[in-house]
Amino acid sequence: MTHAEQLLAAKRDFLVPCVYHFYQRPPVFVRGEGAYLFDSEGRRYLDCYCGVTVVNAGHSNPEILEAAIAQLRRLQHTTTIYLTEPMLELARALAELAPPPLRRSFFCASGSEANEGALLLASLATGRRECVYLDQGLHGRTKWAMSVTGLEMWRTDPEPLRTAHAVPGPRHPGSLAALERLLRRETIAAVIAEPIQGNGGIVVPPEFYWPELRRLCSQYGTLLIADEVQTAWNRTGRWFAVEHWQVVPDIITVAKALGNGFPIAAFITSDAIAAHYTRPGAATFGGNLVSCRAALATLHFHQRHDLGRRSETLGAHLAGRLRHLQQRHPAIAEVRGRGLMLGAELRNPDGSPANQLTDAVLETLKDAGYLIGKTGPGRNVLTFLPPLIVEAEQLDGLVDALDCVLQGY
Numbered sequence: 001m002t003h004a005e006q007l008l009a010a011k012r013d014f015l016v017p018c019v020y021h022f023y024q025r026p027p028v029f030v031r032g033e034g035a036y037l038f039d040s041e042g043r044r045y046l047d048c049y050c051g052v053t054v055v056n057a058g059h060s061n062p063e064i065l066e067a068a069i070a071q072l073r074r075l076q077h078t079t080t081i082y083l084t085e086p087m088l089e090l091a092r093a094l095a096e097l098a099p100p101p102l103r104r105s106f107f108c109a110s111g112s113e114a115n116e117g118a119l120l121l122a123s124l125a126t127g128r129r130e131c132v133y134l135d136q137g138l139h140g141r142t143k144w145a146m147s148v149t150g151l152e153m154w155r156t157d158p159e160p161l162r163t164a165h166a167v168p169g170p171r172h173p174g175s176l177a178a179l180e181r182l183l184r185r186e187t188i189a190a191v192i193a194e195p196i197q198g199n200g201g202i203v204v205p206p207e208f209y210w211p212e213l214r215r216l217c218s219q220y221g222t223l224l225i226a227d228e229v230q231t232a233w234n235r236t237g238r239w240f241a242v243e244h245w246q247v248v249p250d251i252i253t254v255a256k257a258l259g260n261g262f263p264i265a266a267f268i269t270s271d272a273i274a275a276h277y278t279r280p281g282a283a284t285f286g287g288n289l290v291s292c293r294a295a296l297a298t299l300h301f302h303q304r305h306d307l308g309r310r311s312e313t314l315g316a317h318l319a320g321r322l323r324h325l326q327q328r329h330p331a332i333a334e335v336r337g338r339g340l341m342l343g344a345e346l347r348n349p350d351g352s353p354a355n356q357l358t359d360a361v362l363e364t365l366k367d368a369g370y371l372i373g374k375t376g377p378g379r380n381v382l383t384f385l386p387p388l389i390v391e392a393e394q395l396d397g398l399v400d401a402l403d404c405v406l407q408g409y
């Protein structure tokens, strides 16, 4: 038995079967450095998935590790019932980065938790109980968060909350009209949406969409929650993706890349909205000292290395090269995204989602030393989420490898 086969056997034995993995022949990753992952046999892979857009500042980033290790040596954990510095320093940093008037944070450990908290807050602040979400959005695994997830694959709950209502996704021409019909009831506490849908297949809304979403929510007294769990922290070339449309939501949720691999998440809101959440609220791992130090070091690293600009420039480069590839490979139906959050949708000659081809491309690219992801309701969107420290030449290598792989099809 190979090492990978042994681990697969242990996985079958000890994990809940819902925990799935990519690849027929999965490597065993043992080390990460910068843009690369290394497997147990010493092979190197350019990681263009980043553990789903988490290690935006690169694997084992020394500056972030040093800050976390120093904190780990001093004091690893207390909880929010005691006073400590790192959580408040991070809260101040988030208040400076978030669009005004958003300046108050509640820290927790995962994106699901941040969204669950944001929906609770919206309900407290408005006195309403219902909410609206978009088809093909993904917001998490907890009760509320899964009930507002519009991707069939991730809606495992046999009885999602009936107070959650779906409207068609942002590229559907009837999306906003359907939303307004629901908002007119004046029972909707919040609309929750990703600025660019990640798991939905890197779905970029039309330019008018978020400004309209903002206008409609304000008109009907509904709060707008931007789920920036994937899109924040320069993934799209901005701290927050809503900045592309100069829209200020009522609540922003963040997680993933904030700690560059250390678990930390938050919802961020205004004084006025936060004022409705006064009963005790505590997350044991919320504001964890080590995670907060790592997050502060991550934000400094982003600032010092101008990762927003890198994401924008390198994203334009990669998108251009993928579009060039599209002209030569008819299987690529569309290339879309912003910054270094890019997707290439693969379709069969009859127009159906090419999910088998997508799997074959992922497997062959992995064997060639490149890791990318796949998303979309048809599981047919190749997803490119490289670390923002990646070099243009490394991305060129990826595109050349993809070109070779697609030549066989």
Ligand SMILES: Cc1ncc(COP(=O)(O)O)c(C=O)c1O
Pocket (backbone or CB within 6 Å): 052, 109, 110, 111, 112, 113, 115, 138, 139, 140, 141, 194, 198, 199, 227, 228, 229, 230, 255, 256
């Ligand atoms: C947009 C979005 N929201 C929420 C979540 C859930 O985050 P977590 O897995 O940290 O609970 C995810 C996870 O992929 C996500 O992509």
